Every structure is written in structure tokens, then in C-alpha cells.
Amino acid sequence: MTQRNRTQEGGRIDREAPVSFTFDGKRYQGFAGDTLASALLANDVHLVGRSFKYHRPRGIVTAGSEEPNALVGVARSQARHLSGEATPNLRATQVEIHDGLAAESQNRWPSLSFDIGAVNDKLSPLFVAGFYYKTFMWPKSFWNKVYEPFIRSAAGLGRAPKKPDTDTYANTYAHCDVLVAGSGPAGLAAALAAARSGARVILADEQAEFGGSLLHERGAEIDGKPASDWLAGALAELGDNPRVTLLPRTTVFGYFNHNFLALAERVTDHLAKPDPERPRERMWQVRAKQVVIASGAIERPLVFPENDRPGVMMAEAGRIYANRYGVLPGKRIAVATACDSAWRAAFDIAEAGGAIAVIADLRADPPADLVARAAALGVRVERGCAVTGVIGKTRVKRVLLGRISDAGVLSAGEVDVDCLLMSGGWTPNVSLHSQARGKLDWQADKGAFLPGDPVQAQGSAGSCRGVDGLAEVLADGARAGVAAATAVGHEGDTPEFAATGGEAGDGWWLGAVPHDRDAARVRAFVDFQNDVTAKDVKLAVREGMQSIEHIKRYTTTGMATDQGRLSNMNALSIASGALGNEIPQVGLTTFRQPYTPVTFGTLATTSRGDLFDPVRKTPIHDWAAKQGAAFEDVALWKRAWYFPKGGEDMHDAVARECRTVRESVGLFDATTLGKIEIVGPDAAEFLNRIYTNPWTKLGVGKLRYGLMLNEAGFIMDDGVVGRLAEDRFHVTTTTGGAPRVLAHMEDYLQTEWSDLDVWLTSTTEQWAVIAVQGPKAREAIAPLVDDIDLSGDAFPHMSVREGHVMGGIPCRLFRMSFTGEAGYEINVPPSRARAIWEAVWANVEKLGGCAYGTETMHVLRAEKGYIIVGQETDGTVTPDDVGMTWAIGKKKPDFVGKRSLARPDLVAEGRKQMVGLLTKDGKTLLEEGAQVTVERSPARGTSALGHVTSSYRSPAAGRPIALAMIAGGRARIGETLHVPMPDGGIAVEVVRPVFVDPEGTRLNV
Amino acid sequence: MTRFSFWELARKAVNAHQDWGHQWRKPDPKPEYDVIIIGAGGHGLATAYYLAKEHGVTNVAVLEKGWLGGGNTGRNTTIVRSNYLWEESEGLYDQAMDLWQDLSQELNYNIMYSARGVMMLAHTVHDVQVFKRHVHANRLAGVQNEWLTPEEAKAYCPPLNIGKNIRYPVMGAALQRKAGVARHDAVAWGYARGADQYGVDIIQNCAVTGIRRAADGSVSGVETSRGFIGAKKVGVVAAGHTSVVMDMAGVRMPLESNPLQALVSEPVKPCFPCVVMSNTVHAYLSQSDKGELVIGAGTDQYVSYSQTGGLQITTHTVDAICELFPMFRRMRMLRNWGGIVDVTPDRSPIIGKTPVPGLFVNCGWGTGGFKATPGSGHVFAHTIARDEPHRINAPFTLDRFRTGRLIDEAAAAAVAH
């Protein structure tokens, strides 16, 4: 339980609040405020994971979200870990510890210290970049059975959770004047400046605490105060401003078109016992008028042999652990650098109690003040000196030094250490700028890409645009904050911040570091996680890969979970050297969202179960559910499918429902059909143009079946249309087609036929529809109808009347049928529908009737040969194909789709036509979708004549019936064809597609 | 050119892999070629490969404005299947399916074709009808496809949620077992290396800026950023940029280019054994050899060449993934990107001759072109070499939009009633 690398004092951790957690089952202690990484380092644990390809032992490299190595599986408790609920691949550098937290290392078996997969490292001379493209091809059958399973099991990092996630996620939309991404000195200054001018500001930072580098800046002062005090004051000011929203633990992960940004907030993962009402994470979708990107810079590793050993760490990370967390990364530390900032890290660590064994600077002439300070601290300094290797497999034991001279690199001995800090300088973090599609400018003198002109309403501030030094960064942030606020109409002075300390760090190095080792044997890693070495990058170039995109894909450099944040610039530099091209010519891979990985649950937010898609229910739904109905999904609607009674299966229930409707009466909920009210002096003309049918002469009070084509001439929708007045039509559509049909109508009305005076209104939600069908339908509704003469003469088939039911409830009563029986559809206000339905139901029950669902509706209409759009038709079917030329107004000069009907293929011989099919044995039920051929056992590759579109057991016909689309079908009536099935062909007779009451006499009772 | 094998790899390892040569040359353009292919994606490179190999046409240049394989070839979710509905499509995609099976050996380049099976989920009665129709049609055509109950689907893909507690419960699935995924970059590189071996010049960073036509209207060559290059035959295989290129020859196309997005998760150990597609809830999911969950999202509604899309398109797909596979809710999106897909009115490609003599086009693959790469190249090479379409691509003409003989796979799945 000792924290042997913890300093005696300092840091922002709460030494009064010990926290107990486990790593690989072993219990450790840290303090509140620790990350998992800092707590493990406090316990002198560097080895935390295995790399992707070679399974090499790896340690903590960074202190931030760019961490490539320290990826662990994390669960709130050991119990959740064991039950398969751990989250894989979390960065230990980002995970805040809490009591009970259980973390496990990944990609190792059986244990982290002894991993069978490490055999890959022994095979690394073979397993170079792209090796898998060149082998595993023989014998062919081994690929799927042997090679691929082997490759797959070796790859991957953590394990996916096994159990469904029980946590919840939330979503928030927000608007602001200025979104500031990053709360380091630049971001804070920008937020302060913008907020003081009155702008609405959102300040987001991926870390638990705001402040960025100020959280570990020792000795710096701002406005005469220690940086940490100034930080507290700044945050208090922002926190007190009601127009400022502070979002810690929130990553701005995506920068989309038109200043739309997505943020992921981690709400409860850091808490030991979170409120179960709170979400685990929350997505913020923000439309910002202006964005200030203050995302800082990322320190770059040096590429030298064995630079991946546990204990090798970024210099600034070492400084952060020492200053912010009170943890020494090692007892005896070497520093390899080409940059001033690593010197300051060394000094801070020395002051915190760490022993600096050597500072080896690649530069021949590092700044004199740094050298002098090192001398004062008694630190050995090597100039023009590289680290050329690291001894120690699971932890640094020794580093090799080499002096760089014109003659090459000469050994400069070894140094015993347990930690090596490195710095190749800083890479400005231009990811968000680039996501916003801003171009990048290469600055050869800085060895960096910097943001070019912004494309969206955005600016960058601070070290992400190459500005160095605390005072300069604060000033740049203030400038950017005021500029953003001004751009959205706020006025304010640019605040001035007086800062000392936090000096700019000069010096940088790109690409591989020279060494005196056997180049064929040693490996210097560019991409740690994916095990890409400098040699791999050179090999890719040797094999003809010229673009950085090719090199990336061939070697996988930059494709690990840090998305190349540490590796890209080094890889690019090495490639550029191998190609003999300047860096900008080799190109930079595109930065893509997300900035860091985002939980799927956070993206899905609340969209699960019934919230995945809206559920539409009719006013009759609950009644049907109480009756035990089974439901089917049709578009967004739940529709009653069938009403099983006393243990009936679907088949028995449907057979009973069908018989009952034809013998007495059935009740059907047709509410889901789309309804559109078409009103205006030109309403009939509008319908003339939209539907195939003629409408001018349709009398008031009459109904007509309408057929609608798309402009390509194919059936798009259908429905019954009633004329309520000269200038008013009530149109019905299919359930799924309603939105599409209205959009189609609006499109033509608004953009093509502005000459027409017509209004379209969706009335789907205004009318519930109770269909009453069967020979006793009139009896069933008559007692309820107040003021409509229901007699056959006064109210014949295909008529509509407006009136009232049940003592004054307004209704539109349609006399129509989709069953072949006499029937009515009672359109009533949805608020009254349930009561009316129950009243009709009482009568229906008395008459021996039943309620029926969509399946029975389908059977009854198929018995009559009525089509269902989407079942008989599939977007390739014309009116003639389904025998509906009668629905085309021959005298109309034009309607939507008319011209297309004259196209060569739409008038060609041999098109598929709708027919009926009866199985010869009278018993076999065909499968819907089954193919139809001439031959009983067609040879493989035989062209089908067509397919079965609908197939049901027909109680009325006393046998199974089917509808089918068959090439030249109408001329084949009487022929015997076959439906080939796996167990043999089924002989069928082609018949007219009507099986009940061909004359339609039952409609007119 | 070195033949790839384990032994060659071991031999080269002795000298630390210093002896590998270029997989393809970096040639300067010649003044004239017999055939110019515009676009070095998988389809264009495969066309060049088969022109050389099957038809002996080796004086070929493939011109690429960026880097080879950098368009949709390197951006797609690599699903390969052939269980399409219409006979024309079955013929096209199943020929490609046959070529996939031996493509690694054919190219001597491991394109890692993984026959993991592609399962398409049905969530409504209508879906069931549509997919069963596919299964029956495919069986007659000799195209592998079978129907699974929800329980069978779960057995094939254990993470699948077949419970009734989701908005659109799974009602069954159509499974093509020999379908699967392949390594997309390797397909482009394998064809590039193969074509190069036959003497085809692959010229990268060479943008076509114009198509020159002779007095008789036929093609005489192309203007490029590296000067004029002559050719009597030009094949345009420019995917999302086809309209732009064809416009240079004065040919309007029935195409619109839309952003299509995809994403991957962080890598995890093998947890997902096959490919699952659901059109109804918009989810396409597989796991790559690296362990990433590879997820296909939808297209944006507007024309764009930006290679980016809206967040709402991505989240909609992730919604569906979490609904069908609730254990993946804690997984994390690592990378999200976009491509530009060229979409025809009937969602089927156009492969064949154009009104301009000597100008050929292969385009309109929409969201599903990767799976056809070998077959597409094969029939397009035939079309260019013989000046007439192969039997398989004969129906996929530009003229079908005049006659109305569309090959509408999308309409066949339309939802109504």
C-alpha cells in the first residue's frame, strides 16, 4: 500500500483523501485527484500494457488523452469487471480513480509480465510493415481456417463488454456566441475576454480540472499572483457569470459544417457512487457563432532504438506527474531532448526530489542559462548527444549515449537510470482547425504545421498556432476572445495579463535520431501502439509508397487509438527523408473526428427501445392490446396484426376472422392510413394531374379509387378519394406512404403548378378510422348513426356522407370496401374514437362479428385481387402490369408519370403481369417471394417468369390462393407453371386474380 | 518482379528487408497509349489489370489525380456479397464473388478475403417478404443465400439482440455464407502491382483537365496536369467525380454525388464473427482483422464533394448498432470519415459505351461498389478491348434511362402498405 514514488508535498491531489483501487487484481492506493496513471506511477508501476502487434511490454508515456500505451479495461468495481461490463481501451492518463475502481491491463495472456503473444516480438524480423500482404496465401484453405483466426486473436486490444450496458446517456443542444475549446492559458484568456464583453461563452476542456499547463506550472506568476491562484480567480469570475457555461471533463470531439460542434461530457465515471438518475455521459451539440480553438501543443517523442521501454516517458509528462500529482516518474532519471522545455521538466523534478542523472541534448549548443542552471543543480549535461538505446525489458535499467559528430555517432557510454524523459519539441494541436476544413501551413523554421486561414467562424489561440511562452499565450488568447466576441456584436477591451515564468521552449527534432547501433537489428518506434518503426516507414517508401496516406495505410502508423497524435510528424519526417521530398510535398494525413474516441452510447444518447424511433399508436391501440392482439410494425405505426382467441395460432385466428367478416361483420382499425385534405377551386384539376384517374366528373358525395405514379411511370401509392364539395377532397394514402405522398404533392403544387389555387393539409391525425365490413355492417352501425340515410339507394357503394354519430359527434362516413363485402369506414375525431369503437363493437359482438387485424385484411383483399402497393408492386410496376388500365383517365392530356408510360420498355411485350395462382393439388400454400418457372425442375440459372407476391390460405376459396407477377401472365391464364422449391417443384395453374365474387355483387347489398 | 511468399519474406528478412523493390513503378506519361483509364481506384486498376491479362492490351495508362486507391476504395466498409434481387445484378455481383474467392492467389497479394458470411436482418413483415423473395430468386440463379429464423441468426451472430424489447425486433435474416469482407487497400495495391507487372503505367498526381475529341467526334486523348496524352480509347472510372470528368467530354450523366460516412471503433479482441446489415434500422457492422468494429453509416441528402457529412447521419447509425448489439454501447468511435458516392436513379451502375466513340464509362456504384471490384474491372476491360459490352454488363447501359429498362434494387425494397 506504499506510494513510494509520491513526493512529500505539493501537487493538486488531496493527500487527506486516500483512494483504494485495483490493477490486474492487485490493490493499490492513491489520492483523490489522481489519475489511474499518476496513482500507478506513485506506486512505481510503469509496465501497464502490451503493444498491438509485437506484444512488447509498455509503460505510461504521457499524462494526457494522447496516451498510446497505457490503455486499460476499467470497471466501477471488480464485480462489474468479472461480469463483463468493463470498458476497454480507456487511457489510464484520463481515468480518475475512485474507491473500488478495478482496472486491468490488455492484450496479454496469461499475464502482463508473461505474455505468450510476445513470441511475435521474436518473429519481428519477419513481421515487418505489410508482411501479411505477402504471405498466408498458401495453402489457400488455410486463410479462413488458420491464418486469419490467428491474426485476429493476436490483434485487438481490450475485450468488448459482454453484457448489455445498463448506464444511461443524455443529449443537450446548445447555442452560444463563443465556444472555447481548451482551458489552458490561451483558452482561459479567450473565455475571460469574451465573457467580459458580454458574449455567451461555453468553455470546455477534456480534463477534470480547468487550467491546462497552469495546473503544473511551477514558479509562474500572472498579475502578480502564483499561476494557480490566478487560475482560481479566473475560474471564479467565469463561474459567477451567468452567461458562461463551464464544461470540465468535456471533449470537443467534432467540428462540423457551419460551426456545428459536438462535445462529449463524462458525467459520472469519476464518481465512486454516482446518482443513478444521472447519465454516464452527455453529448452536447452546439451551434457556436464563433469558436476559439485553444487546444495547445503535444510533445513529440524522440525516435531512438528501444524508445518504447516502460519507464521512457515524455518530459512534460514527467513534469506534470511531479508538479500536479506529486509523483516522481523515477528515482534516477535521464533526459533526452532537443527542446528547452525538457530542461525545465528536469529542474522541476530535481526540485521535487528526483535525481537527474544526465541531460542529453541533441543540440550542440543548448541555451547557456539552462546549462548553467543544470550545473548549479549538479546535473550532468551532454551536448550534441543522443540516446542510442535503452536496456531493460519491462523497465528502463540503462540508457546508451552517443555523441553526434561529423564522423557519425560515437558511443558516449551508459547511464544507469530507472526512467528516461524525452522531448523532440512540440507539435501544435491543429486537429480541430483541420476538422473545420482549415488548411495548414508548413513552417519550416518551427518544424510544424500551423493553422492557415480559418474557413469557418473560428480562430486559434496559443500554442496550437505556434505561440510560445505564458505571457504571449495569454495575450494571444485575449486577442482571440475579443475578436470572437466582436465578430458577434459584443464590444470589449482586450484584457492584459502580466505574466512571468512559463518561458517559451525553443528547439525541436523531427524524425529518427542518429545512432551507432546495428541498424538491421535495433528498432526505433514511431507509432508505439501499432509497433511501427522507423524501418517500417522506410520499407514502405522502398516498396513504392509515395503519399503519406499510402505510408500510413501500409505501415499502420498513425492509425492507432491516438490517431497519430504522437507519431505523425516523426513518420512524415522519416518518409520525407526517404523520399527526398519536402514535408509539405509528402502531405499530411487528414484529421478526422472524433478528436478522441467517443462512447457509442454517448452518440446514441437516449435513442433506445421505444425512443429509437417514435411509436405511433391509434386511439384503438389499447383496446386491441387488451383483446390480446398481436401487433406488427408498419412504418412508425403499431398495427393490430390479428386477434388470437383461446390459444389460436395466427393461422387459426386469421381463418376465423376471414370467415366472420364474410359471414357477418368485422371491425378493423384503419386509422393509420394517411389522409390529406385537398381544398381549393382547382382541387379537382390538381388531382387530375397527380393521379392517373379522372376527377372532374366525380360527383360530390362520391368516392373513387385513386392510383398515383411517380414521374418514371411506376406505381407509387394508392387510396380512396372522396369528394366532399366541389372544391374539397378527402384523400387517403397507404400507411407507410403518407409522408411521401404529401411531399410529392407539395413538390408539384409549389414548384410546377403555381397556376393552381389549392391547399394541402395532412389530416392523418385528425381522423380515426373505424372500418366495419361484412354483410351485417349496416346493422352494426345503423343504431349509432344520427343523421345519414344508410339505405342502399341513398348511400350506395363508393359514396361519402358527412354527418354525426352517437348523438352529435361529427363524422365522415365512407361506404367502401377493401374486403369485397359491403362496408363502411367511419372517420371520427380521435378523441372520441375509442368510445365510438366500443359502441360499434358492442353491436358487432351481438351480430356474431369479430375484430380483425391487418393479416385478415390482406387475405380478404387478396381474395378479391386488390393490390397492396409494396407487395404486388415493387417500384417497377405500371398500372397495366397489375391490370389497372381502367384507372387511367384516357382523355387527360397529362398526369404525373403519363409520359413515362410510353417509354419503350414500359410498353414492351412480355412485361410481368399480375395473375392468380392456384396450386394443382389444392392444398399447398406457396411461399411469398417464391419464383415461378415453366419447368418443374429448372436448371441453375434459369430465368424466372416472375414471383409469388401474396399467398394465403383462403377460407372463402377453401384452398390456398396466391397472386403473382408473371411475364406475359394474362396470356398464360389456364397454363400450368411451376414454383421450384428446394424439395421439388410445385405445379400451379395460372388464373384470373380474383377468387371471391368476381362480379362484385356482395358490395352492393 | 519479386513473387511474394513466406519464403521470400524470410529470405529478405536476412538482409533486414533492404532488398524489396517497388510494388509498382513511378513512370512518366508516354505521349500516347492504346487505352487511358481515368481513376486509379480498385475498379480502374482492375480494369487495367484485366485489359493486360485477358485481352493483351498492355499499352495502358491509369491516370490518378491523387494517390491510387485513395477514393472510395480506401474508404468503404469492405462488404462483399452477391445476393441481389434482379438477374442482371445477380450476374454482375456473383461473377465478382467468384473472382474474390481466388483473388489473393491470382494477384499474388493477400487481399485477405474473409468469408465470414453476410447476414441481412428483417425487422418487419415487409422485410421478411422482400428477403425471402431474394432467397428464392438467388436459389434459382445459383447464388448462395438462405433464410434464417431469429434463433438461427443469433446462433450465427451471438451478440445479436433478438429480444422483443427493441423498437424493431429481428424477425429473421438472409444469410450468404461465402460473402464477407476483404482488405480494401490491398485490393487496390494488388491490382496496381499486377497491372504494373504487365507494363501498365500507373501515373499518380496527374489530374485530367480535359477530354480531347477528334474531328469525327471520337476521343483522341486527354489533357492533364502533366500535358496532353493521346489515346483512342478512354475509360472513365472516377466514382464520385464521374460527372465532372464526363462533363469534359460534353456528356451529361444521370448521377448525383453524395457524402457517405463510415466509422470504426477502437480495436478489441474478436467479438463479432460475421457481417450484419440492416437496411430498416440503418446499421452495417463487421469486425476487421485489426479488431475494429467497422460500421457503415448513411448518405447525406445533398450533393457534396466535401468528403464530410453530418453528425446526425453517424449518430443514427450508432443508435441502431446499440439497439441491435447493446453490449457495444460502451465501445468507442475511433475514427469517422466520408467518401463521395455517385448514385444513379435506379441505384445500379452504368458500365459501357457512351455517345462519344472511344469514350467508355464505369460509374454509379453508389454505396456498394467495393464488392464488385474484380467483376467490374473484368467486364469493363472486355467492353473497352472488344468495343462491345460483355454479356454480364450488357444490361447496365446508359441507354436504359431512355428505354425505362431500369435495374432497380432499391425500389424492390420499398416500404409501403
Add this chain to the structure above:
Amino acid sequence: MLLIHCPWCGIERPEIEFRCGGEAHIDRPGQPGDLDDRQWADFLYMRSNPKGLLAERWRHVHGCGRFFNAVRHTVSDSFVCVYKTGEPCPDLEALAREGAQ
């Protein structure tokens, strides 16, 4: 997600309130029967699909419900202007020249 200005409502709203209606100014022929198959196919299917400025139709479907036209750059996705249905198509080449300056 795009931010779109509806000229009827006079406000900017997110893209999810709108439906894109494809290329604008493709007028339906007054007498379709007078067109031959080729001309009719051109009307039905041929689109300019430019890499650059495109005049396209949008409908504020979850707002005022009305169609309008917009000129948008298909590479940057930025809108250059919006105008009401029935108004003439702006000079796209002139707009492109302005944008380039």
C-alpha cells in the same frame, strides 16, 4: 449539420428541419408528350452534379413547409444565397467569380 436560411421564414434553422429536393430549375415540360424518349430521359434523370456552385431546391418541411432555392458550393458546403421558388436562377458563373475573389 448544415445551417440553412429559409427565405420565407427569414430565419436560420438546422438542416434536420429541411429536405433537399435536388437540383433546381429543371422545369417539367409543359407538354411532356411532345418530347422524344431521349429528351424525356434528360428531364427525368440527367443532372449537372457540379463540383462547385449548385442551385438546388430545399423544403422547410418541419417549418413553413415551403420550397425555396439555394446556391451552395458542393465542395465547401457553404451557402452563397437563398431565394424563393419562382425567382430566376442567379448567374452561377458570376457568383463563382465573386467567390474566387
